[in-house]
Structure formats: structure tokens, C-alpha cells
Amino acid sequence: MIVREATEQDLTILLEFEQGIVSAEKPFNSTFIDGEIHYYDLLTLIQSEDSTILIAEENNEIVASGYSKIKKTENSYSNFDTYAYLGFMYVKPEHRGKGINKLILDELINWSKDKDISEIRLEVYDQNEPAVKAYKKAGFESLILTMRLKT
Incomplete structure (x- = not known):
């Protein structure tokens, strides 16, 4: 298994992965529109100094992905100015x-640490029990639960 940074040549498979994520998450979110949904600007994530997309290859086949993006804190009361946001x-x-x-996940955390980032965050649907379990096993803890009401 090889983990490497994604390149522009990987965009076709990465776009397929994005639709795989959307398909997996649609059952958790009744507000999704019909049709193709794009969560990410993959080209910008590949090209930016403040982000990386990593892919895993097995026998020259891309089999997995994930990204880390450095973001600025949106409030004035946190004890950190920037954090790494993981996704994809x-x-x-x-x-x-x-x-x-x-x-x-480990490689994305290492990339974030190499950028001197001490706060790492991600979002996951609370109903996605396998993912929640995997992130908790990796040391993540729940921080806030977003709730909604449709009227």
C-alpha cells in the first residue's frame, strides 16, 4: 500500500470518490437536492499550499482518499487561530x-502536525456509526451536535 499526494491526473477517480461519499451520506440528510452534488473544489485542494489530498494505492489502483485543509478560526474566543479540517x-x-x-487519517494528522497545527477537526453524520466509531478509535471526540427542525 502506497500513500501519496494526489495530482491533477487523479481528478477523474477523485470525482468518482466524491459521488461515492455523497451517495453514502444521502440517507443521513433529507435536505439533499436531487442530482449530482459536489462537496469539494478538488483542484484547489490539490493546488493549495494550505491543503493536501492524500490517496492510497494498491497494485497501481487508487483505492482511498482524504484531505486536510488549514482553516482560520471563525471566532475570537478559541485558544487557537488555525486548525486542520479533515474530509473527503x-x-x-x-x-x-x-x-x-x-x-x-494518520498521514493527514502528520501533515497537519508538520504545519504546526495542534487542533484537528472533522464532521461526520452521527448516524454513520462505523465512521463515528473509527474516528473515536483514532482519538477524536464529539464536540457539538447540530440539530435541525423542518417546519
């Missing part, structure tokens, strides 16, 4: 259960 965590279904997500 995807593993092809036939490669799940092999620890690949953890491998990418």
Missing part, C-alpha cells in the same frame, strides 16, 4: 476493513 475520507467498498482509512 473514502475507501472503495471492496477495500474496506483493511485499515486503509486509518492509514490515510
Whole structure:
């Protein structure tokens, strides 16, 4: 297994991964529109100094992805000015259960630490129990729960 930074040549498969994430998350979010949804500006994430997309390759096949992006704190009361935001965590279904997500997660955390970032955050649907469990196992803890009411 090789973990490396994504390049512009990887965009086609990364766009497929994005739709895989959207498909997996649609059952958790009744507010999604019909049709194709794009969460990320993948090209900008690849090109920016303040972000990285990592991919895992097995036998020259891209099988997983994740990104880290440095963001500025939006409030004046936190004890940190910037943090790393993780996202785009995807593993092809036939490669799940092999620890690949953890491998990418560890590398993204290391990338963030190398940028002198001490606060790392991510978002996950609370109903996505396997993902919540994996992130807790990696040391993440719940911080806030967003709630909604449709009237």
C-alpha cells in the first residue's frame, strides 16, 4: 500500500470518490437536492499550499482518499487561530476493513502536525456509526451536535 499526494491526473477517480461519499451520506440528510452534488473544489485542494489530498494505492489502483485543509478560526474566543479540517475520507467498498482509512487519517494528522497545527477537526453524520466509531478509535471526540427542525 502506497500513500501519496494526489495530482491533477487523479481528478477523474477523485470525482468518482466524491459521488461515492455523497451517495453514502444521502440517507443521513433529507435536505439533499436531487442530482449530482459536489462537496469539494478538488483542484484547489490539490493546488493549495494550505491543503493536501492524500490517496492510497494498491497494485497501481487508487483505492482511498482524504484531505486536510488549514482553516482560520471563525471566532475570537478559541485558544487557537488555525486548525486542520479533515474530509473527503473514502475507501472503495471492496477495500474496506483493511485499515486503509486509518492509514490515510494518520498521514493527514502528520501533515497537519508538520504545519504546526495542534487542533484537528472533522464532521461526520452521527448516524454513520462505523465512521463515528473509527474516528473515536483514532482519538477524536464529539464536540457539538447540530440539530435541525423542518417546519
